[in-house]
Amino acid sequence: MRNYKKYIPYYCSFLYIIIFYTLLSHVLPVSFAGEKDKIFWDKKYETEAYIFGKEPVEFLREHIDLLPRGKALDIAMGEGRNAIFLAKNGFSVDGCDISESAIKKALGLAIENNVKIHAFVADLETYKLPKDTYDVIACFYYLQRDMVPQMKEALKPGGMIIYETYTLENCELGLEGPKNKDYLLKPNELLDLFKDLKIIYYRELVLNNKKAVASLIAKKLP
Numbered sequence: 001m002r003n004y005k006k007y008i009p010y011y012c013s014f015l016y017i018i019i020f021y022t023l024l025s026h027v028l029p030v031s032f033a034g035e036k037d038k039i040f041w042d043k044k045y046e047t048e049a050y051i052f053g054k055e056p057v058e059f060l061r062e063h064i065d066l067l068p069r070g071k072a073l074d075i076a077m078g079e080g081r082n083a084i085f086l087a088k089n090g091f092s093v094d095g096c097d098i099s100e101s102a103i104k105k106a107l108g109l110a111i112e113n114n115v116k117i118h119a120f121v122a123d124l125e126t127y128k129l130p131k132d133t134y135d136v137i138a139c140f141y142y143l144q145r146d147m148v149p150q151m152k153e154a155l156k157p158g159g160m161i162i163y164e165t166y167t168l169e170n171c172e173l174g175l176e177g178p179k180n181k182d183y184l185l186k187p188n189e190l191l192d193l194f195k196d197l198k199i200i201y202y203r204e205l206v207l208n209n210k211k212a213v214a215s216l217i218a219k220k221l222p
């Protein structure tokens with residue numbers, strides 16, 4: 001029993017450290033996991049070149065006319081290729097990303113295209129989306145499953161989600177893209193995540209032998 005007691009101070013210190021870091025992570029704007037992502041993505045975006053290009057994702061270009069005009073949010077917008085396309089098509093656009101370099105490049109792309117966007121740094125692991133605010137929420141090549149309920153709440157009734165990202169097949173086929181399975185969709189997963197909305201469009205395919213993706217457009221019913 002005496003032996004056991006001598007470890008109590010160690011247990012307590014361990015507990016204090018856990019409590020301290022939990023509290024701190026609620027105070028800081030970027031979580032600890034987020035800090036790692038921020039460093040990773042800032043470094044990737046450091047170059048002057050637009051690593052994902054300046055043109056929007058084809059799926060967005062092809063379906064822009066289906067989307068209800070108004071206020072749009074581009075989640076994890078990167079260098080802004082999709083946000084700027086939305087702005088050029090008459091949307092009032094909010095766009096966020098964890099990387100400050102990405103936000104600067106997105107604002108540069110907006111100037112180049114003579115449009116305005118509201119771009120801000122946010123760690124989506126901790127940022128809370130405003131409710132009933134957006135007519136369109138766009139999410140391209142970013143997967144954070146626990147944010148899906150918030151995305152739905154952030155839509156106005158009648159608003160739409162447009163979403164495209166990699167599936168597990170992308171990794172299985174050895175195509176360029178993320179290898180971490182946490183960031184890859186399982187078969188039908190994107191469909192399941194939004195099944196309580198009206199599905200306007202859904203597909204899972206390998207595009208031009210280059211990438212395996214799932215793409216979805218879904219509407220929040222009034």
Ligand SMILES: C[S@@+](CC[C@H](N)C(=O)[O-])C[C@H]1O[C@@H](n2cnc3c(N)ncnc32)[C@H](O)[C@@H]1O
Nearest residue numbers: 037041052076077078097098099123124140141
């Ligand atoms: C593959 S890029 C896609 C960028 C953009 N959607 C596009 O299609 O060009 C993924 C983006 O997610 C952002 N990101 C990663 N973790 C994030 C987080 N926790 N909060 C906000 N953005 C994050 C990165 O900075 C990066 O810009």
